[in-house]
Amino acid sequence: MNNNPVGIFDSGIGGLTVVKAVKRILPHEDIIYLGDTARLPYGTKSTDAIIQFSLEDTQFLVDRGVKYVVIACYSSASVALDIIKTTFSVPIIGVIRPGVRKALQMTKTGRIGVIGTSLTIYSGAYEKAFKEISAQSEILGKACPLFVPLVEEGWLDHMVTELVARDYLTPLKRDNVDTLLLGCTHYPLLMKVIRQIMGDINYVDASTEVGVELARSLRDLDLENHEGKGSTAIYLTDLSMNFKEIGERFLGEPMKNFSRVSLKGREGMK
Amino acid sequence: MNNNPVGIFDSGIGGLTVVKAVKRILPHEDIIYLGDTARLPYGTKSTDAIIQFSLEDTQFLVDRGVKYVVIACYSSASVALDIIKTTFSVPIIGVIRPGVRKALQMTKTGRIGVIGTSLTIYSGAYEKAFKEISAQSEILGKACPLFVPLVEEGWLDHMVTELVARDYLTPLKRDNVDTLLLGCTHYPLLMKVIRQIMGDINYVDASTEVGVELARSLRDLDLENHEGKGSTAIYLTDLSMNFKEIGERFLGEPMKNFSRVSLKGREGMK
Numbered sequence: 393m394n395n396n397p398v399g400i401f402d403s404g405i406g407g408l409t410v411v412k413a414v415k416r417i418l419p420h421e422d423i424i425y426l427g428d429t430a431r432l433p434y435g436t437k438s439t440d441a442i443i444q445f446s447l448e449d450t451q452f453l454v455d456r457g458v459k460y461v462v463i464a465c466y467s468s469a470s471v472a473l474d475i476i477k478t479t480f481s482v483p484i485i486g487v488i489r490p491g492v493r494k495a496l497q498m499t500k501t502g503r504i505g506v507i508g509t510s511l512t513i514y515s516g517a518y519e520k521a522f523k524e525i526s527a528q529s530e531i532l533g534k535a536c537p538l539f540v541p542l543v544e545e546g547w548l549d550h551m552v553t554e555l556v557a558r559d560y561l562t563p564l565k566r567d568n569v570d571t572l573l574l575g576c577t578h579y580p581l582l583m584k585v586i587r588q589i590m591g592d593i594n595y596v597d598a599s600t601e602v603g604v605e606l607a608r609s610l611r612d613l614d615l616e617n618h619e620g621k622g623s624t625a626i627y628l629t630d631l632s633m634n635f636k637e638i639g640e641r642f643l644g645e646p647m648k649n650f651s652r653v654s655l656k657g658r659e660g661m662k
Numbered sequence: 663m664n665n666n667p668v669g670i671f672d673s674g675i676g677g678l679t680v681v682k683a684v685k686r687i688l689p690h691e692d693i694i695y696l697g698d699t700a701r702l703p704y705g706t707k708s709t710d711a712i713i714q715f716s717l718e719d720t721q722f723l724v725d726r727g728v729k730y731v732v733i734a735c736y737s738s739a740s741v742a743l744d745i746i747k748t749t750f751s752v753p754i755i756g757v758i759r760p761g762v763r764k765a766l767q768m769t770k771t772g773r774i775g776v777i778g779t780s781l782t783i784y785s786g787a788y789e790k791a792f793k794e795i796s797a798q799s800e801i802l803g804k805a806c807p808l809f810v811p812l813v814e815e816g817w818l819d820h821m822v823t824e825l826v827a828r829d830y831l832t833p834l835k836r837d838n839v840d841t842l843l844l845g846c847t848h849y850p851l852l853m854k855v856i857r858q859i860m861g862d863i864n865y866v867d868a869s870t871e872v873g874v875e876l877a878r879s880l881r882d883l884d885l886e887n888h889e890g891k892g893s894t895a896i897y898l899t900d901l902s903m904n905f906k907e908i909g910e911r912f913l914g915e916p917m918k919n920f921s922r923v924s925l926k927g928r929e930g931m932k
Contacts, residue, residue, distance in 0.1 A: 538812070540811075541811040552825050
């Protein structure tokens, strides 16, 4: 048993979907969330920059005594997980593998589609994770770079969103995937439109799966908190105009207890 | 006469459209361009963050001995121009006012539309600039947040882009604006679609106008370079996967002579 908080970081506030899942599955745990909103998004930056930012994000959480680090940012998990693991001694889990394991459990035909931002897809992180866990599956990746801006515009159910989704998803539909992995924090909000196009197949939302796997790992390592009342502290590196409105859309409840912070090495932002 | 370079900065590489215009109008000038690609975009960040970033960008150029600073970023020009002017003694021009002056020269009915990112439009910077220059005009602003992602996706002529443009621009069309100001570095690439919807009205591309106004100001201050061969040095705070391809789309020529730099106060990015 360990009463220290669980640390979760993302490039922005989309990772609050992971916080929501973890709170549901592990109601006693205290959570410290860091969103690097001053430098979001990570997906359009270089691998070097993402690694550097991710190390700073992890350091911030470690400095606050977290017992576990969850990488809720798909870009970070895609390119920085290994180096974070070798740099820090705290146990660490990324959003990529839990979704991969779940997709492999669900698929019957072994044909699995993965959608994400350009960086997540082109990094090859998903293909690598699938190959390491099972050689049997056939993975079809598809970058959907307009999905995040469409969610942030609030066009969840707009004709344009349906057209964009049709453009992106038709190749996956044609290839008869029986399982679709949503490889981005924003995509669960587009489920209605995605389901219209892809139909009645299996869907994997990695935000939920990372919560399930975190619970198992905390139990295995005897790090669970059985008594806490489960507080959530949210730290953001920038407070933009509409962060609260968008954040609450992801968190699914009012956003209290948040503050602006500056990361080490970023003396520019005081 | 002064042989020092002209400094131009933007949050990313879209500001290379301004470089292109300045090179055409002032072929003898040396140009130092800074794109803060590690922290782009600015438009989704807070006013405080944009001011801080813009001061650091200006400092970088001033440290390199520029004789003039051009703010090619509409978000910076919208919220940080005044504070940059009071902080530095070098002459400074932003992208907002030159376009406003041109639009006022072109309009016959006084009904002018302005399109830009959410921050540019909601900051009220354009309304303020129009009011200060002429009380006669009626300004209709419209935020078009999906235009930048569509340009970066390369969907310049896609049915989706036409539908999005129709959604955004129909209110301006209905209000019979006779002049449309493109208040974002990326929008000139969407001219074909925009013209399909708005028809044969006046269009103002502020990137060109800032070049015209810079030339006039250099002449007035006797800072022109009559003899230089006109070099361009490009500094970026991050080199992402496809920066060169997108950059050349804006610059209109091959991108040579670029390097990655770190800004003062950003020790995190070494």
